[in-house]
Amino acid sequence: MGFTLPEEYMQLKKMVRKFTEKELFPLENMVIEREASRGFTDLSVLPPEEEIKLMEKTKELGLWGLDVPEEYGGQGLGAMAKIVVSEELRRSIVPFFLPPDSPNLDFMIACCTEEQHEKYLFPYARGEKRSALAMTEPGAGSDAAGIQMRADLKNGKWVLNGSKSFISFGPKADFFIVMAVNDKEKGKKGGFTAFLVDKGHPGMQIVRNVNTIGEMLAYEMVFDDCELDPSQVLGEVGQAFIPLSNRFGVRRLEIAAWCCGYADRLIGLMIEQANLRKTFGKLLADRQAVQWWIADSTTELHATRLMLYNAAWKMDNGLGDLRKETSMLKIYATEMLSKVADRAIQVHGGMGLTKEMPIEYIYRLVRIFRIVEGPTEIHRWLLAREVLKDQKPYDNFGVF
Numbered sequence: 464m465g466f467t468l469p470e471e472y473m474q475l476k477k478m479v480r481k482f483t484e485k486e487l488f489p490l491e492n493m494v495i496e497r498e499a500s501r502g503f504t505d506l507s508v509l510p511p512e513e514e515i516k517l518m519e520k521t522k523e524l525g526l527w528g529l530d531v532p533e534e535y536g537g538q539g540l541g542a543m544a545k546i547v548v549s550e551e552l553r554r555s556i557v558p559f560f561l562p563p564d565s566p567n568l569d570f571m572i573a574c575c576t577e578e579q580h581e582k583y584l585f586p587y588a589r590g591e592k593r594s595a596l597a598m599t600e601p602g603a604g605s606d607a608a609g610i611q612m613r614a615d616l617k618n619g620k621w622v623l624n625g626s627k628s629f630i631s632f633g634p635k636a637d638f639f640i641v642m643a644v645n646d647k648e649k650g651k652k653g654g655f656t657a658f659l660v661d662k663g664h665p666g667m668q669i670v671r672n673v674n675t676i677g678e679m680l681a682y683e684m685v686f687d688d689c690e691l692d693p694s695q696v697l698g699e700v701g702q703a704f705i706p707l708s709n710r711f712g713v714r715r716l717e718i719a720a721w722c723c724g725y726a727d728r729l730i731g732l733m734i735e736q737a738n739l740r741k742t743f744g745k746l747l748a749d750r751q752a753v754q755w756w757i758a759d760s761t762t763e764l765h766a767t768r769l770m771l772y773n774a775a776w777k778m779d780n781g782l783g784d785l786r787k788e789t790s791m792l793k794i795y796a797t798e799m800l801s802k803v804a805d806r807a808i809q810v811h812g813g814m815g816l817t818k819e820m821p822i823e824y825i826y827r828l829v830r831i832f833r834i835v836e837g838p839t840e841i842h843r844w845l846l847a848r849e850v851l852k853d854q855k856p857y858d859n860f861g862v863f
């Protein structure tokens with residue numbers, strides 16, 4: 464049994480750490496300023512010209528398509544590589560993400576037809592196209608099975624009607640994976656269908672942006688008699704619920720990796736401040752309260768990393784259903800980062816609250832992570848339900 468990352472992943476980790484510190488850290492003040500000043504607009508906190516430069520640099524470094532299987536033109540390094548790299552990138556608050564975005568990749572690999580491979584999957588895997596998932600509606604978020612958007616087959620065409628809310632990426636996406644109900648009676652057991660809808664397709668409209676507590680913003684969309692050829696169905700008609708759930712699992716691992724990256728950065732800042740700042744003639748590092756914040760944060764980050772790497776390893780090795788692991792991670796990682804960010808502010812006092820440092824930025828951002836991709840309470844419920852069904856305590860190693 465080994466607990467170290469293989470050498471090639473360690474090399475990758477070191478390379479991305481260097482990239483993050485050299486290329487992303489210097490952009491942080493600009494990101495903070497743009498986020499603070501954009502008001503209700505949807506201005507990108509990372510300017511597009513900077514994003515293009517970062518894209519070019521990371522392409523040269525060979526960081527694209529890490530988890531894309533080789534048959535789709537990628538590097539085939541699996542979830543572990545993407546996790547290690549995502550964690551390192553998120554040591555910075557600069558919202559720069561390597562293409563392609565993994566969750567929808569997973570959905571598309573599971574469901575695309577040959578024709579869709581050419582039109583959507585290959586360009587997406589190469590990083591030439593971006594996608595978004597349109598699932599949430601004003602009346603249904605956590606309870607995905609409650610969506611109302613209709614998909615009716617009329618004269619050989621699918622017709623979508625309804626609205627979607629909180630859709631990330633919005634106008635930046637080249638296409639959307641849209642979830643709709645084709646059979647209300649069957650619901651998630653045979654009545655849910657996914658559609659690929661191109662940006663600007665007639666009948667689909669992005670109506671407004673919705674700004675939130677932190678950097679992330681989302682969009683509202685309306686579908687009004689949006690007519691689609693049957694070739695735009697992603698996967699089997701009525702069978703979208705399982706690939707959708709699997710897709711969520713991939714994002715949950717990724718969110719945990721982001722939480723580890725941010726926590727690592729914050730603990731670094733806490734250590735620096737504790738060793739520097741004197742109050743009443745003593746360093747903060749000598750105060751037990753501060754020591755405990757650092758000790759607890761270190762312990763919780765370590766525990767999250769172990770869970771995360773173990774889950775990524777299981778995913779890469781096809782070791783079964785990861786619903787329990789991804790729920791545990793979603794709960795633990797996001798709560799871990801909330802605590803670490805809170806302690807980091809406390810260690811820094813007034814400075815921790817300012818926009819001179821990235822701490823309050825992360826403090827606000829993590830609040831979103833406890834809601835998106837399933838709020839914490841839903842994950843606790845799902846996890847308890849699975850464990851109670853097993854009628855025995857969770858045992859990762861299957862020994863008993």
Ligand SMILES: Cc1cc2nc3c(=O)[nH]c(=O)nc-3n(C[C@H](O)[C@H](O)[C@H](O)COP(=O)(O)OP(=O)(O)OC[C@H]3O[C@@H](n4cnc5c(N)ncnc54)[C@H](O)[C@@H]3O)c2cc1C
Pocket residue numbers: 595596597598599602603604605606628629630631632675679680681831834835836837838839840841844
């Ligand atoms: C910035 C941002 C980006 C987003 N991006 C996307 C996107 O790209 N695509 C997309 O489809 N959606 C997206 N979402 C939507 C997001 O996934 C939902 O907001 C989330 O799933 C929660 O759904 P809800 O907001 O409808 O909350 P609700 O479902 O109304 O739940 C509200 C609260 O009720 C409690 N609760 C609900 N059910 C239970 C239960 N069974 N047991 C205990 N407590 C419960 C929880 O505390 C929960 O937080 C985004 C949201 C935000 C804020």
